[in-house]
Amino acid sequence: MTQDRIRNFSIIAHIDHGKSTLADRILELTHAVSSRDMREQVLDSMDLERERGITIKAQAVRVGWKGHQLNLIDTPGHVDFTYEVSRSLQACEGALLVVDAAQGTQAQTLANAYLAIENNLEIVPVVNKIDLPQADPDAAAAELADLIGDSPDHVLRISAKTGAGVEDVLDAIVERVPLPAGDPDAPARALIFDSSYDQYRGVVAFVRVVDGRFATGEPLRAMALGTRFEAEELGFFSPARSPSGTLEAGEVGYVITGLKDVSRLRVGDTLTSENRPAAEPVPGYKDVKPMVFAGLFPTDSDDYPELRDALEKLKLNDAALFYEPETSQALGFGFRCGFLGLLHMEIVRERLEREFDLDLLVTAPNVAYRVKPPHEDWREVHTPTDMPNELEEVEEPYIKASIIVPKEYVGAVMELNNDRRGRFDHLEYLSEERVHLTYELPLAEIVLDYYDQLKSRTRGYASFDYDVIGFRPGKLVRVDVLVGGESVDALSLIVHRDSAYDRGRALVERLQKEIPRQHFDVAIQAAIGARVVARETVKARRKDVLAKCYGGDITRKRKLLERQKAGKKRMKQVGMVEVPQEAFLAVLNLNEEKK
């Protein structure tokens, strides 16, 4: 199809503002999916994926509308995936910006809306859920228009649920979204904006063809990583995979690569033809490295093989996930996993628990450190226990944080960033009401509870985004925790020297509350090297009996005892001390405690 008949767009919406429902309605209206087969929210296909054991991730659906080819490209929705979102947006020329008529613009919408504007996308503003009794479409439309500098008359008012106004949305896409502007005769270039793994056919790349033309059987190359393969099949999603033989400039579709390793094809890379390679890749590729690390341990140590298998399977679909075996004396066998950020960690954990039915214990996350021990080379450390005691130098990752917030919250945001060792960079008024702040912060300061704090201090209005800007020297020390005289590796943490005492103190106090009283006194200590900086004691229990037990209630008392026994079994044994799993998460809530 010629490019003047193609429109590529994505949908940007806050969670629950109706992105999936709108997508469903579009598919229905364009007969991509018959209403009889309409499975609610076709684009959210994770569960289905699992049921079939294959990947049918349909994140770029092609539909027809009044003689035009519309490609709907789905975007992941969060700051950890900013890079992925930006690649998906780069594959489009326009975006529907969907806002709930009752709730108005939300923080999450903004980050992605600005990302879309930065990518020069044409924004089609849509107010959804106008059928709700509490809807205020006029107010929502005014706000939306103000946000993108458009006229409120231009804002579409729809109900994806009832279908009202959805046809207008499709017309607006055709009318307003710019045509793809690639060169159909230039050497072929396609941007990889996502990928998935099919257990029979290997890595499937989701691509937007920028220039030229690709055909089945052609030898291809990923320009950044240099990976070579043959295009086994080309096609598009409708929403099922539909082989088409070719993909042309402006089109969106998939390439089945036959590659058995997702890490050889990264999002953001450019595909070109080996026979007539392009001179320059599509700009914007970044090598995304995990920066946040945490230990994942099965609650029941017998589940270790299941966890290993699950991570292997997950990794096939998630090139950014990193893992290696880790042994903790307190938690047993598990894995040290690397994530793009906290949400990525949360998603991986949730998928492991939901899709693989695993009960997991996740240790407090930490960042990657670069350390230089005396007489040794620099190396990277992913877990506090690997931090050598003697160090010449340590470096930690820094980020540039970008925060957009209503002006009345600027003070609160600055205070938070100062508490977190932030260095102020820039402040700019985006409008009379909204301020854009940038700060440089150690990544370690945001991995624990930064989002929560930011959200609560700005009543949820702040939108937040960050980029890792590199490693910088830091005055860091390792704080170890001893329970009953035994050092608990899973509780060690690396902190700035100036806050080591406070953090150690807070952690010990927290643990004192989390560790139940035992048959004997339990000392809890925080230490830097051999120096104890804080100490608390969990006093021994003096009484632990079933008050009375006679012939009539032996069964009930036995069951009580069995329950008590089961409770003990769920605890982890540290030396003689029974430590509940929650205690290992104590580090997560330290800052909360402080406030």
Added chain:
Amino acid sequence: MTRHLYVHLPFCAHRCGYCDFVTVVGRNPQHGAYVDALLGELAFERDLLAPELETVFLGGGTPTFTEPHELERLLGALPRADEVTVEANPETVTQELARMLRELGVNRVSLGVQSFRPHLLAVLERVAQPDTVRRAYYHLRDAGFDNVSFDLIYGIPGQSPADLDADLADSLELSPEHLSCYELEAKPGTRFTHAHGAELARQADAMESYFEAVVDSLTSAGYRWYETANFCRTPERADGRDLRSRHNLAYWLGRDYLGLGIGAVSTIDGRRWRNTPRLPTYVAELGAGRRPPREVEPLTVDVRRRERVMLGLRLDEPLQVDGLGDVLDDSALERLQRLGLVDRTGPTLALTARGRMLGGGVTADLLT
């Protein structure tokens, strides 16, 4: 065949807020029908009883609230035994009742004292006043009872450590042969718990020191702490008599027992059953010449062994461990021994004094 018989008499004048036993308030006209039903059930199960019984125990409810002539009829029809105990509430114990019990072969009375503090008795919704307790006690002594037990409760909303000390002192002054001391167990969701929530939490925090105070005062007054919650005068202070409750010892030693009446539990030959707790059903079924509906729980060898440990470790005498198979966790045993909570000597296992205070947790640790 068993040598231990329990008979449940559910009737009470009033249901106390904290009570979780199977009880029936009032219903005096039904007492006769219930006693008929009890005797009917006894006839059904006669073959389970040995010709010579060691113990009979009448529990409640308030057995002594039962219409006197019905109670008399029941006691007259029950088999004889070496130890026959009846539970009594102080306000029901008259001179006549005491004499009647004695004449019908009862030789042990367990008196529901609970406390000697009027404000605490009020919280517990007990009818008796401190003087009622003393009067009942003397009636029993006058009738010739030489084995009287007191039930005491601690951790009552409003109770202070001094209140508990006073209750213990008042009890000791009367010098009963036996004392059972229970912490108040307020069941979640009950009227009582609802009414006393915050105060119950405060009492729960004090329960450790209450328990220690109870054990300390009673043992130093010459009582033997023979079971987690039970104390009796030592033989030196009882003319050489062993004053432990023989009936309850049967439970703690894992012996078989037959229970009659609503909600009563029996454990015989590896089977445990519980009668329906519903009075009308029980009376109707036995009236029609059928056994009452029962909930049956088969006890596996493993479960019986676990119960042996759970019950046996409540006693001050060591538990024989041979024949317990693999229900004991050796590494836990070693750990608990190192902590000075458990003594293992040859084929026996005993808890140390501190181990007994932690008996529940220690038992949970010990079992595999």
